[in-house]
Amino acid sequence: MADLIDDLRASLPDGAVLTDPDLLRGHQRDEADLCEYGMPAVVVRPRTTGEVAAVIKIAAARGTPVVPQGARTGLAGAANAVDGAIVLSTAAMDRIVEVDPVNRIAVVQPGVVNAALAAEVGRHGLRYPPDPGSWESSTIGGNVATNAGGMCCVKYGVTAEYVLGLEVVLASGEVLRTGRRTAKGVAGYDLTRLFVGSEGTLGVITEITLSLRPAAEESLTLVAVFPSTAAAGAAVAAISARGLTPSLLELLDQTHLIALEAYRPMGLRTDAKALLLAASDTGPRAAADLERIAALCEEAGADEVYAATDAEEAAALLQARRNAHGAMEKYAAEAFPHGNGGLIIDDVAVPRSALAALLDGTEKIAAEHGVAIGVVGHAGDGNMHPNIVVDRADPASVAQCRRAFDDIMALGLSLGGTCTGEHGVGLLKRAWLAEEIGPVGLAVHTAIKQALDPAGLLNPGKVL
């Protein structure tokens, strides 16, 4: 151990090799529940690609596992430490290397925070759309490693769609460059996409070339309130079937509405079973698009449909949606007497046509297992987050919630869906990944992992 630390200290600048026990404990895990985590031997904070390569070479020579970490806001345990590992934090690699407005490109180090990039490209009249819930604290490197989603995806797609090229330190310590700076390119295998979403198991991302979009236009927002979640799901399917592409189409169920009103009261209707929040940013035709969406919500059985009267009200509604997670955590914490109440956050995506069935089925699962489940999510993508309220102090409650969680996964797959729409596999969904992709898919995953990391030192135990 001392040797490992000595080797690292000899290769990295002062202050980049950290062994303080409190700090190590702070780097054990991300925000996922139900996932194991160990105690790292050391946390390193390199600033350059060369320093990352030096760390990986030391790890390779000694057979020490390496766990890459961004801001540890992940929700699948993909950043959890294993015992004795080197935790490689990219937090100090936080430089925006370049913003190129003519080619609409940004080049960044992995530790750049999503919100910092959004602000910087905004100064150039550009936009980096991906907006995971954690965008104010999560890093681009973490977003890329998990292929993060967000509310923009229904119209603007996920992180992967903005990654043109990568610099990656491989398990050997060699530096690979993938992709390009051009708008198009088909030279060789798509290694960029292979690393995006691979959760640190194939290499450590040290630089990212991103494509940008022109600045967003102002959008108009509406709210539709439904007497059942299934009716809200039917509205989403109808909107999709008519070829409408809102810039936002989010769902909050009654549990979340109640939690939000308790958290930051703003007059949301807590008697409603579901609320859809829709926006359109199509400029001169946004009002007409929202009118069509409103009509489809009414046809699907909405009790009430209203437009935000001004930008301020629209922003408040968007903020309420962003607050849903925090509100629900508070709701869960208070659901049990000892402050041990918590939230098990799930993530499942189904074809939009199956959204109503997913919502219906989740209600049945909650009733069957006698647990409270609040559902919130990106309805326009069929991507829902069923959030299960758990008493962390009570093993019976945890077991009950775990069963409900598994039943939701099984339901999602049975509806033609996937076990993770945007949070990733990490530790939390390994069994469900295997179920989803089957033995041949798993064998191909294993063959690729083996080809790129034969010693299995990069983020061991994650994904596979």
Add this chain to the structure above:
Amino acid sequence: MADLIDDLRASLPDGAVLTDPDLLRGHQRDEADLCEYGMPAVVVRPRTTGEVAAVIKIAAARGTPVVPQGARTGLAGAANAVDGAIVLSTAAMDRIVEVDPVNRIAVVQPGVVNAALAAEVGRHGLRYPPDPGSWESSTIGGNVATNAGGMCCVKYGVTAEYVLGLEVVLASGEVLRTGRRTAKGVAGYDLTRLFVGSEGTLGVITEITLSLRPAAEESLTLVAVFPSTAAAGAAVAAISARGLTPSLLELLDQTHLIALEAYRPMGLRTDAKALLLAASDTGPRAAADLERIAALCEEAGADEVYAATDAEEAAALLQARRNAHGAMEKYAAEAFPHGNGGLIIDDVAVPRSALAALLDGTEKIAAEHGVAIGVVGHAGDGNMHPNIVVDRADPASVAQCRRAFDDIMALGLSLGGTCTGEHGVGLLKRAWLAEEIGPVGLAVHTAIKQALDPAGLLNPGKVL
């Protein structure tokens, strides 16, 4: 050999195993120049995934190479046969399995022709945007295997962006399913993207799940005529820098204008050095967008800018662009007395800001080598096709053109570009791929190929 044919006949239906020598000769190669090709032992035309798997298992057992072919419209030699190979034609796998308007998805066999899919989804009010030049004859399987582009890409992206999932027969004969039917999903490595553009070297694609878009809206079209290609390139950079996203932004140089007027006269200005064709499909704001594009063209030095007066004129202009390839082939054929004139079609993409430098540099290369080079392409993507006129009967001419071709590749890379924007690597660009991705990139490619096709039987010699 007889054993191979017997084995195949025993596993495939009548008529699916073809050995007629004329037919074999017809399946030796695609449309690329400068690429070697061999004589296959047999051509098979399976209709089902099970039949493809049977063929691959026979090939694996005997160590016989397999070359997958679609419509053989490729321009990089990726479909060229090797001696003694089984050519696996997907032409008979031409079923559109499903069109799902609610989820905006189509499921197709690989032999479905692009135009046939476009027509079918059009009947559902949907659109499959990718439109390679070969769209009336090329297959979706070939489009996916090469990650084909087209004129839509400047706004709607390349083929890869529409592929949600694949069914692939692996080198072992096992059947892999990748991807999903959902709008979002991050379960495991992105195997879908690994197979897209892998040119048949990692597996045989037997079914494709595609995402679709709502039907296209009517677009408005304008023409800008320039006194130099560099001025046209500067206009493209300015359009991009101002955040405008036309639905079409194509360039034709003087050689192509002359060739087109000789082919199908329509009053194009043959005295111009370059013509830009731009369109906008943003509905109520299309006219305003085109006005801004027109102003930027004028600022960049356009001699003349005019809008198509009606849909008919717009369609004629688009057809002229589509005819450019045929017109240039005729021009090349007639450039030499013995009917031996031909065209070496190149494909290079650079950052949009470097387009003017690419066009300028290509003119210099033509002058230096004393060859005629016409340039046409997807200016909005920085993706150009420098087409070199060659006397196929004269080895000195072929050698001269090859040198010009290589100089264009080197120029493209020196400008931060890629050796292929949309045609792929095949046989034609192997050396340039190696140059572009470097030894580490090549080693990773080789490791992945080795992991998935250890015996090297799938489309041997292509890409790597």
